[in-house]
Amino acid sequence: MEHSLILITTIAAGFGLALMLGFIAEKLRVPALVGYLLAGIAIGPYTPGFVADTQIASELAEIGVMLLMFGVGLHFSLGDLLAVKRIAVPGAIVQMTVATVLGMMLAASWGWDMPAGLVLGLSLSCASTVVLLKALEARGLLETMNGRIAVGWLIVEDLVTVLILVLLPSFAHLLGDSGESSADTTVSLWQTVAYTLLQVSVFIALMLIVGRRLLPWLLWHVAETGSRELFTLAVVAFAISIAYGAAELFGVSFALGAFFAGMVMRESKFSQRAAEESLPLRDAFAVLFFVSVGMLFDPFVLIKEPLHVLGVAAIIIVGKSIAALSLVLVFRYPLNTALVVAASLGQIGEFSFILAGLGLSLNLLPAEGMSLVLAGALISIAFNPIAFAVITPVSGLITRYSEFARRLATRDDPYAELPMSTERKYLEKQVVIVGYGQVGKRIARVLSQRDIPYIVVDQIRERVQDLRNQELAAVSGDASEPSVLIQAHIAEASMLVVAVPDPINVRQMVKTARTLNPDIEVVIRTNNEDESELLRSDNLGTVFYGKEELAKNMTQHVLKRFDREITEK
Numbered sequence: 136m137e138h139s140l141i142l143i144t145t146i147a148a149g150f151g152l153a154l155m156l157g158f159i160a161e162k163l164r165v166p167a168l169v170g171y172l173l174a175g176i177a178i179g180p181y182t183p184g185f186v187a188d189t190q191i192a193s194e195l196a197e198i199g200v201m202l203l204m205f206g207v208g209l210h211f212s213l214g215d216l217l218a219v220k221r222i223a224v225p226g227a228i229v230q231m232t233v234a235t236v237l238g239m240m241l242a243a244s245w246g247w248d249m250p251a252g253l254v255l256g257l258s259l260s261c262a263s264t265v266v267l268l269k270a271l272e273a274r275g276l277l278e279t280m281n282g283r284i285a286v287g288w289l290i291v292e293d294l295v296t297v298l299i300l301v302l303l304p305s306f307a308h309l310l311g312d313s314g315e316s317s318a319d320t321t322v323s324l325w326q327t328v329a330y331t332l333l334q335v336s337v338f339i340a341l342m343l344i345v346g347r348r349l350l351p352w353l354l355w356h357v358a359e360t361g362s363r364e365l366f367t368l369a370v371v372a373f374a375i376s377i378a379y380g381a382a383e384l385f386g387v388s389f390a391l392g393a394f395f396a397g398m399v400m401r402e403s404k405f406s407q408r409a410a411e412e413s414l415p416l417r418d419a420f421a422v423l424f425f426v427s428v429g430m431l432f433d434p435f436v437l438i439k440e441p442l443h444v445l446g447v448a449a450i451i452i453v454g455k456s457i458a459a460l461s462l463v464l465v466f467r468y469p470l471n472t473a474l475v476v477a478a479s480l481g482q483i484g485e486f487s488f489i490l491a492g493l494g495l496s497l498n499l500l501p502a503e504g505m506s507l508v509l510a511g512a513l514i515s516i517a518f519n520p521i522a523f524a525v526i527t528p529v530s531g532l533i534t535r536y537s538e539f540a541r542r543l544a545t546r547d548d549p550y551a552e553l554p555m556s557t558e559r560k561y562l563e564k565q566v567v568i569v570g571y572g573q574v575g576k577r578i579a580r581v582l583s584q585r586d587i588p589y590i591v592v593d594q595i596r597e598r599v600q601d602l603r604n605q606e607l608a609a610v611s612g613d614a615s616e617p618s619v620l621i622q623a624h625i626a627e628a629s630m631l632v633v634a635v636p637d638p639i640n641v642r643q644m645v646k647t648a649r650t651l652n653p654d655i656e657v658v659i660r661t662n663n664e665d666e667s668e669l670l671r672s673d674n675l676g677t678v679f680y681g682k683e684e685l686a687k688n689m690t691q692h693v694l695k696r697f698d699r700e701i702t703e704k
Contacts, residue, residue: 145187146195148178149426150419157422165517166266168484171422172513175429182434192427198375199424201393202417203485205374207264207293208397209410218595223287226462230288230480231295233458234260237450245443251501254303254494258508259450261296262289263484265421266516270479270523280594280613281472284463285479296486300388300493305331307497331386338385342395346377350396351403358405366405367412373400374413390489421485428488431495432509433502440503447511452518456481468596474530478522482515483508550599550611552622553590560588561608563627566693569614569644570635571598574660578632578690579607587697590623615640617647626651631676632693636662645675658692 156170156177178187238256239249247255267289276282350373357369374396381392400409437444456477463473491508494500553561566582566589568575575591582589591609593599602609612619614633625631631648633641641659648655657676661667667680679689 141188142191145178145191146423148185148187149174149192149195149423152177153422153426164520166269166519168263168265168425169513169516171425172429172432172509175426176432176434177429178426179430179432181432187430189427189430192423192430195420195423196427197389199420199422199427200485200489201375201378201389202371202413202420203265203424204390204393205378205397205413206410206417208394208399209401209406219284219287219597221597221600222284222463222466222468223291226459226466226476227288227291228295229462230455230458231257231260231292234450234455237454238447241446241450247501247504250499251494251504254491254500255447255504255508257296257299258487258491258494258500258504259447259483259511260455261292261486261490262455262480262482263486263512263516264289264293266482266484266519267479270519274523276475280596281475283595284468284472285476288459288476288480293486296490297391297394300390300489301331301335303490303493303499304497307499334385335387335391338381338387338392339395342377342399346395346399350399351405354400354403354405354409358408363412366408367416370400370409370413371416424485424488428492428509431492431505433506436503436506436510440507443503443507444510444514447507448514451483451511451515452481452522456522470534471526471530474526475523478519478526481522482519483512484516487512550596550603550609551619553608553610553624554603557608561590562624564629565589565608565624565627566630566632567592567620567623567625567628567648569593569631569633571595571602571609572635574689575632575634577687578634578693581690581694585694585697590628592619592623613640615643615647617651620644620647620651625655628652628655630656630658630693630696632689633657633659633676634689636660641670642673642675656696658689660689 152174153171156173157167158170160167160170160173175192176182178185180186180189235253235256238259239252242252242255243249267285271282271285276285354366354369354373357366360366374393377396378389378392381387381395382389400406403409459480460473460477463476464470487508491500491505495502495505566578566587568579568589569592571579571591571593575593579589579591589608591599591602591607592612592614593609594611594613596611599609599611610619610622612622614620614623625648628648631644633644641661645657645659648657659670659676659678661670661678661680664680667678670676670678677692679692
């Protein structure tokens with residue numbers, strides 16, 4: 136009974152304080168995550184008053200980690216990553232390297248050894264998925280080019296961090312050694328690393344070959360019962376059971392097991408429902424995870440080592456942001472894109488806590504290091520809304536006084552205009568396809584087979600670059616801006632196909648298109664039933680709603696127009 140009461144009091148105190156402080160944080164326009172961490176500090180062993188059971192809190196935190204990583208896996212899109220891979224992959228790796236080196240240099244200046252500095256630097260190098268997605272959603276940036284670059288960048292960081300979580304225990308012996316290890320010890324270490332990678336590879340292969348077929352099949356049969364609670368139970372059971380099985384059978388971390396469980400379940404047509412049904416439980420245990428992390432924070436580090444805290448915060452907010460800003464500009468993106476990406480990644484969160492916690496358990500990171508990581512997280516997360524808020528004024532200020540900044544803000548995008556060598560057939564009676572995702576790609580493929588000319592407009596420059604390499608007509612930019620549609624020669628086009636579900640900008644696209652070409656036929660895609668009714672009532676064009684068979688139905692509609700023209704001729 137006593138153990139039950141300890142569990143209940145820990146959960147009750149954690150949830151109650153997290154609710155109160157999270158509410159206050161949101162009212163102050165600070166992410167609620169800050170409130171959850173403060174709740175953990177309040178019931179932790181370093182502050183007076185009630186102290187929750189740290190052992191139970193750590194086990195609850197493990198469940199929180201599993202469900203957090205399961206959610207990341209459910210939303211992991213290889214297609215989104217590949218779309219921005221040319222900037223996201225090198226950008227994330229270079230930025231993580233810069234932050235890690237800065238962290239190691241800072242730790243060395245304090246007299247810490249190399250392993251402690253390495254773990255500290257790695258912990259400061261990875262941004263928070265939770266903070267980033269919420270920040271982008273709140274500002275309507277998630278579906279923009281800037282948002283996709285930031286999310287793709289973060290996905291690469293997550294994948295690299297997962298790899299570090301897998302390999303760090305194997306390297307712990309070498310990192311903790313005094314440097315006098317024998318050749319036999321080194322050979323033994325690399326054998327351990329090789330065996331660990333073999334175990335991970337076997338687990339990943341099983342999940343991708345067997346799991347991606349078995350889990351969706353099982354979920355489909357559970358869904359057939361019509362029981363909502365059984366479906367939710369199945370989703371959670373899959374996530375936690377696979378994470379536990381991966382750890383027990385393959386020596387894989389709970390985090391990696393849960394991540395692959397979510398990634399495989401994404402293959403099911405019920406993935407959207409799985410995400411929605413499991414969201415309340417994932418959110419609840421995520422709160423307990425952040426509370427348990429806060430319990431590890433010693434607030435007296437702010438008094439004892441204020442310069443250490445400022446150094447850590449400077450690396451996260453200034454060092455990482457400058458690295459990201461510079462890298463985006465090197466890849467010839469506009470200044471605004473660089474500022475958005477820099478603001479997005481100038482914070483740390485859940486992966487940093489997991490890494491620091493692992494370093495602590497392996498005796499690589501001192502307890503002070505965990506407190507410094509937590510202090511850096513609290514400061515950077517609280518500062519993050521300010522970073523987004525100052526993007527516009529800062530951009531305006533530096534472009535006003537700097538000619539170089541003005542060139543960066545207005546730099547020419549080599550893919551924003553059609554080449555002068557573009558054939559005439561693409562410039563009149565063509566189809567303008569906005570968005571080259573799954574739907575747009577299918578429509579374009581069928582039009583190519585029928586030898587019907589088209590021009591693709593897409594915000595993701597890498598897609599446009601690939602199309603240009605295939606000698607296809609494509610323009611980079613936001614189709615809601617008149618200049619972009621003008622570059623696509625909308626005035627001479629026969630049809631505008633909006634293949635992206637963009638309720639915010641679609642009206643502006645259609646308005647611009649009909650101003651330049653009153654007779655143009657418009658076909659629109661939407662994923663929202665209410666939005667589809669509004670678009671139809673506004674007479675914006677032929678609207679297609681839904682997910683199943685959407686690409687097929689839109690393609691058939693587009694082809695009917697041209698088949699009719701051929702028949703009339």
